[in-house]
Amino acid sequence: MTPITHNCTPFEGQKPGTSGLRKKTKVFMQPGYVECFVQSIFNAIGGVAGKTLVVGGDGRYYNAEAIQIILRMASAGGAKQVIVGQGGLLSTPAASHLIRKRAADGGLILSASHNPGGIDADFGLKYNISNGGPAPEGITDAIFAQTKSLTSYVTLEAPDLDLATIGTHSLGETQVEIVDTVADYATLMQELFDFDAIRDLIQSGFTLRFDAMHAITGPYATTILQDMLGAPKGTVLNGVPSVDFGKGHPDPNPIWAKPLVDMVMAPEGPDFAAASDGDGDRNMILGRGIYVTPSDSLAVLAANAHLAPGYAKGIAGVARSMPTSRASDRVAKALGVDSYETPTGWKFFGSLLDAGRVTLCGEESAGTGSDHVREKDGLWAVLLWLNILAQRKTSVQDILTDHWSTYGRDYYSRHDYEAVDATAANLLMADLTKALPDLAGQAFGPCTITQADQFSYTDPVDGSVSQNQGLRLQFRDDGRAVLRLSGTGTEGATLRIYLERYEGPNGDLTIETQTALSDLAQAVNTLCDLENRTGRSAPDVMT
Ligand code: VG1
Ligand code: CO
Numbered sequence: 001m002t003p004i005t006h007n008c009t010p011f012e013g014q015k016p017g018t019s020g021l022r023k024k025t026k027v028f029m030q031p032g033y034v035e036c037f038v039q040s041i042f043n044a045i046g047g048v049a050g051k052t053l054v055v056g057g058d059g060r061y062y063n064a065e066a067i068q069i070i071l072r073m074a075s076a077g078g079a080k081q082v083i084v085g086q087g088g089l090l091s092t093p094a095a096s097h098l099i100r101k102r103a104a105d106g107g108l109i110l111s112a113s114h115n116p117g118g119i120d121a122d123f124g125l126k127y128n129i130s131n132g133g134p135a136p137e138g139i140t141d142a143i144f145a146q147t148k149s150l151t152s153y154v155t156l157e158a159p160d161l162d163l164a165t166i167g168t169h170s171l172g173e174t175q176v177e178i179v180d181t182v183a184d185y186a187t188l189m190q191e192l193f194d195f196d197a198i199r200d201l202i203q204s205g206f207t208l209r210f211d212a213m214h215a216i217t218g219p220y221a222t223t224i225l226q227d228m229l230g231a232p233k234g235t236v237l238n239g240v241p242s243v244d245f246g247k248g249h250p251d252p253n254p255i256w257a258k259p260l261v262d263m264v265m266a267p268e269g270p271d272f273a274a275a276s277d278g279d280g281d282r283n284m285i286l287g288r289g290i291y292v293t294p295s296d297s298l299a300v301l302a303a304n305a306h307l308a309p310g311y312a313k314g315i316a317g318v319a320r321s322m323p324t325s326r327a328s329d330r331v332a333k334a335l336g337v338d339s340y341e342t343p344t345g346w347k348f349f350g351s352l353l354d355a356g357r358v359t360l361c362g363e364e365s366a367g368t369g370s371d372h373v374r375e376k377d378g379l380w381a382v383l384l385w386l387n388i389l390a391q392r393k394t395s396v397q398d399i400l401t402d403h404w405s406t407y408g409r410d411y412y413s414r415h416d417y418e419a420v421d422a423t424a425a426n427l428l429m430a431d432l433t434k435a436l437p438d439l440a441g442q443a444f445g446p447c448t449i450t451q452a453d454q455f456s457y458t459d460p461v462d463g464s465v466s467q468n469q470g471l472r473l474q475f476r477d478d479g480r481a482v483l484r485l486s487g488t489g490t491e492g493a494t495l496r497i498y499l500e501r502y503e504g505p506n507g508d509l510t511i512e513t514q515t516a517l518s519d520l521a522q523a524v525n526t527l528c529d530l531e532n533r534t535g536r537s538a539p540d541v542m543t
Helices: 033-044 063-076 094-100 137-149 183-192 195-203 219-226 258-265 294-307 328-333 350-354 377-392 396-407 422-440 516-530 530-534
Strands: 004-007 021-025 052-057 083-087 106-110 124-127 152-153 167-171 174-179 206-211 272-275 284-287 288-292 317-321 338-342 360-363 367-370 409-420 446-456 473-474 477-483 493-503
Touching: 033 063, 033 124, 033 137, 033 152, 052 063, 052 094, 063 083, 063 106, 063 152, 063 167, 063 174, 083 094, 094 106, 094 124, 094 183, 094 195, 094 377, 124 137, 174 396, 174 446, 183 219, 183 377, 206 219, 206 258, 219 530, 258 272, 258 284, 272 377, 284 294, 284 377, 284 396, 288 294, 294 328, 294 360, 294 367, 294 377, 294 396, 317 328, 328 338, 328 396, 328 409, 360 377, 377 396, 396 516, 409 422, 409 530, 422 446, 422 473, 422 477, 422 493, 422 516, 422 530, 446 516, 473 516, 477 516, 493 516, 516 530
Parallel strands: 052 083, 052 106, 083 174, 206 272, 317 338, 317 360
Antiparallel strands: 004 152, 021 124, 106 124, 167 174, 272 284, 284 288, 360 367, 409 493, 446 473, 473 477, 477 493
């Protein structure tokens, strides 16, 4: 099989966002589109000759076709080996683990994560580096530069490979190994957590549900929770992945996973419930009668991680994205370990994890993870929660109540305005940026701004600088609002407004969240003239 060079003209807009390139599926299906982006990745990393790559995705529409394109191009580029999940399926954390375990040079992950799937929905592709984590900005910038000047790509003429059967194939000079989707990941989880204790907890009558939302965690959760930990059949809901996620929106939050939330809020609901997203890196944690806001989940996990064998020696530090609440900082301070504030997106945690500065990382968007891989990891978070519950022998509600009475409570919510007119959203951000220097001292009802700035980040390990990472408004009495535009959407602009307010251990810890934040929300609405500018009277999603 001789590699064939095809001339091409660059596609516009192949710019990786918060987590890779995400577009409408039909955009990816244009002839040459995947090829041009993959060639740009290969060029940006100095080619793939002699390299080993991991390839897999969340199984959404076009997953299988895109993988065949990648395999042919990897072979044409001289790759030594490509390791592929059976059926082309790998969750994002499992792909990260496989890259590390097999000492691969990198990997390509096919997913648009929490975005819906299907021919009329979204598709995505991203490159991860040899540490198993998303490519840092230096590399994504180089990829984007390549996409703009690309003149040709190289591929093979070869039939599709059978991805369904475990084993090794030859494609040209390249060895393609099809591996079990779940096995290596399940083994890693077994090493980190006390499976016996969790099994005993479940045996004792503790009830749980896990909603895989018709996405990639179905097979992982079924193997781990039901087969290995003995949870009864029916524990995993929507456990068979489908190309359009059962026409749902695989985003584990109170809006899109409402049936699960309703179940757990009922008096006879399960003791514990959780859900994950399209590619398996997010988690939502619920206990009977309580939704655990992701920022609190990170803080609780940091305070209790030592109860799991994998973290028994304690944690080195905690990192959170800037819009994530400061709850985890309070735990880090009490533990006497470092805390870090990074821009949004898991790619910013990699250098801290590699340097051993932090053990746990988290984002308000339902992302939590540790140094076991270099991606956030939904099922990992679920298992760490279960391990903690097995040791503490108490309810999720009690763990939170206890946590707040020790550290105080960071009331927190994110308000999303989705698919807003992009020009209007950009103008809103530009105007607010211009106004920043004059905001300190301005009052909106009971809320007075004390400080306003734009977040820019200098990576403490490699010194790289990332500007324009969100607008921060600090309020009197320890309130905070952050505004930024999403980098994962595929339609118009999504405006995210993050609201939080701290209440000390002796304050009122039982206010309903939206009520606790209503003055702040109103202040931001007035300051930004939200209703006029977005054309919306309320957010589309409140987490
Ligand atoms: C969102 C979240 C961010 C997360 C990213 C990828 O990005 O806010 O915290 O890292 O999605 O997660 P943005 O730019 O839309 O705010 V996933 O599970 O979609 O890979
Ligand atoms: Co995801």
